[in-house]
Amino acid sequence: MILRLMDSVVNFNGAKYDCLLFDLDDTLYPLSSGINKACRKNIEEYMLKYLNIEESEVPRLCLELYIEYGTTMAGLKALGYEFDNDEFHQYVHGSLPYEKLKPDPVLRNLLLSTPQRKIVFTNSDKAHAARALRKLGLEDCFEGIICFETLNQPDNPSSKSRILCKPSVESIEAAISIANLDPKRTIFFDDSVRNIASGKAAGLHTVIVGRSELVPGADYALRSIHNMKEALPKIWEMEAKERHDQVLQSATVETFVQA
Secondary structure, eight states: OOEESSSOOOOOTTOSOSEEEEOOTTTTSOGGGSHHHHHHHHHHHHHHHHSOOOTTTHHHHHHHHHHHHSSHHHHHHHTTOOOOHHHHHHHHHHTOOGGGOOOOHHHHHHHHHOOSEEEEEOSSOHHHHHHHHHHHTOTTSOSEEEOHHHHSOTTOGGGGTOOOOTTOHHHHHHHHHHTTOOGGGEEEEESOHHHHHHHHHTTOEEEEESOSSOOTTOSEEESSGGGHHHHOGGGGHHHHHHHHHHHHHHHHHHHHHHO
16 A cells, blocks of 8 residues: 555646656755665664674675665565564664754745645655655655555565565556556656666656766756756646636636626
């Protein structure tokens, strides 16, 4: 199930795109926040403390698994390590320096000005996603969150040994199905080159965030998520058209009254 943040969904006819699908970490806030670095440190501590991996091997293995599987957690499961998913997330995210995330009124206004559905799609657990969005002041800007628990239901036996997450095309196709999206009318924002390539393979329009140059599979590149309106004015095209129609309607009414 998708984690709902809003009770209702408004459908907007006439827009080129129906939905904006956003990654969370290092996309809705910058890598420079330090959250990513702190998260990696906690993962390495967990591997050392609870999985009994040699200290000298931890940094290398952590990086290799992240590169190969998209998340270190998915890689550890694939190698046969057994641990509780919730306990892992609690250890990794429980002590993150969330105070470094500040309200972002510029992004908030951008998001609220777009007419499309907006959904967060993250590999993180729901507790981390909800807390980060609250710190950013964006918790009411999205219809819902597709998170770790959405794609890895605890009653699914395969989730004990296999993690479904980005960058697998299967995970993106699952998100598309869960949220009932039309890939051809959905824009996917992510900071990961591999996630962008998989998003394109799943049929989505794609935007790489945190870079000024295009990468394989990316349709657009944003140095910052704050540059959305300059780089993707088509998102707001319907809004401009509606405003034009309203002006014409007002002029018609005024003429009629004066006559």
